[in-house]
Amino acid sequence: MKMMKTVLATAIASSFVMGATAQADDHGMSDNELRIGYLADMSGTYRDLAGPNGETAMRMAIEDFGGSVNGREITVLSADDRNSPDVASSTVREWIESDKVDMVQGLVASSVSIATTKVTNGTDTLALVNGSAASSITNEHCTPNHIHWTYDTYPLANGTAQAVVAEGGDSWFMVTADYAFGHALEADVTKVVESNGGEIVGGVRHPLSTDDFSSYMLQAQASGADVVGLANAGGDTVNSIITAGEFGLAQSGQTVAALLLFLTDVHALGVETAQGIQLTTGWYWDKDEEARAWADRFYEETGARPSMVHAGIYSSTMHYLKGVEATGSDKAADVRAWMADNEINDMFAQGGYVREDGRMVHDMYLAEVKTPAESENEWDLYEIVRTIPGDQAFRPLSESKCPLVR
Amino acid sequence: MTMIFGVPAAAFYGQLLLGLINGAFYALLSLGLAVIFGLLKIINFSHGAQYMLGAFAAYLLLSVLGINYWAALFLAPLIVGLLGVLIERYLLRRIAHIDHIYGLLLTFGLALVIQGTFTNWFGVSGSRYPVPELLQGGINLGFMFLPIYRAWIVVVALVVCFGVWFMIEKTKLGGYLRAGTENSALMQAFGVNVPLLVTLTYGFGVGLAALGGVLAAPVYSVSPDMGSNLLIVVFAVVVIGGMGSIVGAILTGLLMGIVEGLTKVYYPEASNVVIFLVMIIVLLVRPAGLFGKGA
Structure with a gap:
């Protein structure tokens, strides 16, 4: 009898869990793919601090996450913003309207980030600003659709x-x-x-x-x-x-x-x-064991040590993907709320948190x-x-x- | 303290001298462009990339082969000049008989390819090239501290500019060159190998760009995009001086260096547009340029 009870309880509990997962799967995902756009200076003055190696850092995070979330494949788009706010905003507009991009990552020149976050504001797309410095991005230019991660002025x-x-x-x-x-x-x-x-x-x-x-x-x-x-x-x-x-x-x-x-x-x-x-600096590759281990993997992929921006791109992508998984949604508002509710503890930051103005606060x-x-x-x-x-x-x-x- | 237009006299003279130094540098680069355009009617848009190649040649000679600055001063222009010879012989010659705009497009495309390739190989952060020991340090002129290396740039640039002008305008070789581009059929009838002359001239102009690159290597960071901004400025200098005028290119180079230098004191925000403003005014008033002949 006791045995029977346990089996029954387990069955009920597991059906709850399954139900919950199934529900998370359905409710917020807009379609059958999670699309991330990587936008950065790929050829100009700021190429080395983010650039192609930043895309590598982002792909490392996606790979470590397993390549898919809630049963949806994660696909990556990437573009060169040529440090031009005009190029950036038209690219991001196209990404949102025709490619249904769920998140924009990278964002180096501050003028590019300000232009981009003006476009994502009011949409379901989240922007994670990593390369930019201007503190105005989370001050007078703050929006509910972006987070500023690595550092600021x-x-x-x-x-x-x-x-x-x-x-x-x-x-x-x-x-x-x-x-x-x-x-x-x-x-x-x-x-x-x-x-x-x-x-x-x-x-x-x-x-x-x-x-x-x-x-x-x-x-x-x-x-x-x-x-x-x-x-x-x-x-x-x-x-x-x-x-x-x-x-x-x-x-x-x-x-x-x-x-x-x-x-x-x-x-x-x-x-x-x-x-x-x-x-x-917001991060240094040789600051502790965890940072070194990640930097070694990055070195194997790129032949260079990561800048703080590369590390920030990895960290923020990972936190974002966890948010998408936990909320079962790819809507900017849902994921950002989760990202703000959960502490960041990884190779980049210990005890980091996202404030209501979109600033990710961590040790410098x-x-x-x-x-x-x-x-x-x-x-x-x-x-x-x-x-x-x-x-x-x-x-x-x-x-x-x-x-x-x- | 004596003031000149609201700036202390000492600072003013310092800026004037710096303008002259940068001007000498512009003169050297626009000279190469003017030689190529004046004699060959090729609008060489890869001049900036060839300047960058000169700097990289010096950098690689030192870091890979351990060849020092003084040897690089001759070797780098030679190597890059040879590359120019190949470009002329196998690419530019094929389109020499059609509109000049095709030459412009070809050299522009080449510049993008070269710059992109180097960006891919070396990144954009650039590399340091040490100032040669003999030219390290500086002299205190009273009104400013003048690094010896900057003085060296002026001396080399002015000597080379004078030498090239003399060779083209005053020697028999220069005479052949000018005649060959004026009427190549007639010159060939006299037994002068005009195509070879054209190839060598292009190679020489490219070599001048590379020499500029070697001179620049110790003062700027050696990076793939070092030539792209400069190219446009130098083109403006050539246009102001009068396309193809060698004296015009040299004098305008010096003048524009000073104009830009003073802008950096009085209104630095405009320092990267002031040369283009001058260009617009000159084009409106004297379309052929300050030293150009006819329109």
């Missing part, structure tokens, strides 16, 4: 600028890339410097992808500022640092603070040129570029100086201009 300013001011760098000269990202970073740095008792004594705004920085470095030198802050990215930052070295800024007693520097940039500069530079790191003597191989580049806890790193919700925050 707020912790970059907070981490690096605060550290440099603390070491006595009171007066700053800003060299800023003249578009959304540069302006956001400059604004965030100005705030941090001024609130820590320093001042901005001057600055220049240069066009994106400038070859020759000699004129700007000469102006920086003439300003007599303690610190030359570089609010630019990629090739612009690399060329700025080379030119600063050439014109002897260090010899004239000035410090160069590169506010956004990717692993790929430091690799290009080499430790000889970049040694001692302090920077803030203040790092220093190793000297040639300390660096053991071409990718052994950073020494982690300090961990900046997530709740101190990002813009507090109390300062938010995002209408989703009440």
Whole structure:
């Protein structure tokens, strides 16, 4: 009799479970495929920090997840946004309207991300922003249809600028890339410097992808500022640092603070040129065992070590797929709600969480570029100086201009 | 402190000098374009890619074969120039008899292929090429710190520019060249091998682009897209100077370097468009360019 009861109970319980799964399967999936679009700069200035290797990172996540979700095959579309907001918004519009893309991943230039999230807003498509820096993406440009994952300009300013001011760098000269990202970073740095008792004594705004920085470095030198802050990215930052070295800024007693520097940039500069530079990063491949293990797999696939953006792409794709599986839905609103309700614990972040403004909050790191003597191989580049806890790193919700925050 | 237009005099002279340095560099690159267009009527849109190839040739010579800067200064232009010879002999010659626009399209396509291939191989972050030991360091001029290497760029560029102008305008070889492009049938009747002359001229122009690349390698990061922005600027310089005018290309190069340099002080946001503004004005007022003959 007792035996009978157990069997019956098991049968009822399992039918519940089966029913539940079957129901999850049906309710929210819009069709018989889950489609993910990868949109990034595949050929220009920002190619190396995300680009084709970012697509590889995303495919690794899909593969690790098993290639399908809720019995639906996961398919990938990919396109080059050529750093153009126009190209990006027309591509994403086409993806949503004709290809029924459920999620857009990658998104590097801040102007591209802002344009893209304007298109996904109000649709069933979710955008996961990984490459971009502008903190305005989850501030005045926030939408219920996107999440900003890897980093933004707020912790970059907070981490690096605060550290440099603390070491006595009171007066700053800003060299800023003249578009959304540069302006956001400059604004965030100005705030941090001024609130820590320093001042901005001057600055220049240069066009994106400038070859020759000699004129700007000469102006920086003439300003007599303690610190030359570089609010630019990629090739612009690399060329700025080379030119600063050439014109002897260090010899004239000035410090160069590169506010956004990717692993790929430091690799290009080499430790000889970049040694001692302090920077803030969202992740470093050699930071712990789990990160190293994933970075090794990435290295096997691509022949390079992953940047923080590559790691963020993997992490956010994985969290998204888990959300689709758990909710049985591919609708942006359902999946984003799940993603916000569940903590992120993986090779990228421990205890990470998504706020109502779409910001994924996680620890950031203040790092220093190793000297040639300390660096053991071409990718052994950073020494982690300090961990900046997530709740101190990002813009507090109390300062938010995002209408989703009440 | 003396001020010039609201900028301290010392800073102003510094910017003027920097403008001149960049101008010398523009002059060298537009010279190659002007030689190719002036003598061959080929609008060489792969000039930027060939400049990039020069820088990469120097980089690979050093990193793979351990060949130093001084040797690369001769070897890189030679290697890339030979590539130019092949391009002329096997591609451009086939379309020489039809509209120039086809040459433009062919060289533009080639540039995209070359740049794409190198992006695929090397990525876009670029690589560092060290400044040769002899040219490291700088001189304090009082109003600015001048890196010795930048001074070296000006010297080389000006010497090469003068040499090329002299060769084409004042020597017998230059005379053959100009006559051959003017009336090739007649020159061939005199026993001059005009097709060979044309091939070598293209190779020479390409070599000049590569020389620019080697000179640039230690100051900019060596990357596949280093030539693509520059190409458009240099074309504007050639148009302002007058298509095909060698003196025009050299002087306009210097002038535009200064104009751009001063823009970077007074209104940096406009520094990448100021040359095109000048181009538009010149085209409206003097369609043949500042130094061009006839319209």
